[in-house]
Amino acid sequence: MNAPRHREIACALIIDTCGRFLLQQRDDIPGIVCPGMVGLFGGHREGDETFLQCVVREVHEEISYFVAPERFDHLASYSGTDADAQGGTLRGEFFVARDVPADALHITEGSLVLVERDAYWFAGGSWHRLLNSQ
Numbered sequence: 001m002n003a004p005r006h007r008e009i010a011c012a013l014i015i016d017t018c019g020r021f022l023l024q025q026r027d028d029i030p031g032i033v034c035p036g037m038v039g040l041f042g043g044h045r046e047g048d049e050t051f052l053q054c055v056v057r058e059v060h061e062e063i064s065y066f067v068a069p070e071r072f073d074h075l076a077s078y079s080g081t082d083a084d085a086q087g088g089t090l091r092g093e094f095f096v097a098r099d100v101p102a103d104a105l106h107i108t109e110g111s112l113v114l115v116e117r118d119a120y121w122f123a124g125g126s127w128h129r130l131l132n133s134q
Helices: 051-063
Strands: 006-016 021-025 041-044 072-081 089-100 111-115 120-123 126-129
Touching: 006 051, 021 041, 041 051, 051 072, 051 089
Parallel strands: 006 089
Antiparallel strands: 006 021, 006 041, 021 111, 072 089, 120 126
């Protein structure tokens, strides 16, 4: 019998120089977490690295553009049930990095999804604006 799995991750919401959200469309291949889904850039913490070191490394690996640690602001923390591993637990630290030039990126895992500032989503029977336009 396998013991419940514990994962530790760090992810970043990346905002480009035009104010767009940069998200990752994950590869749709077996054996990876959330294949084909859209999410934040980031990944699993390795060894004794801090969560900030983890997000800097993971983002650099995935977008081929170095974002310095001081450009990441802590956004939120999560500690609890891992929705992707039955019986598992998850600790996640979430960051935001702004003013990243989208045209300088080379995505190495999955593909880039750009979300415009005036994007809408459908919930609760009606359309909602993602951000208020100025």
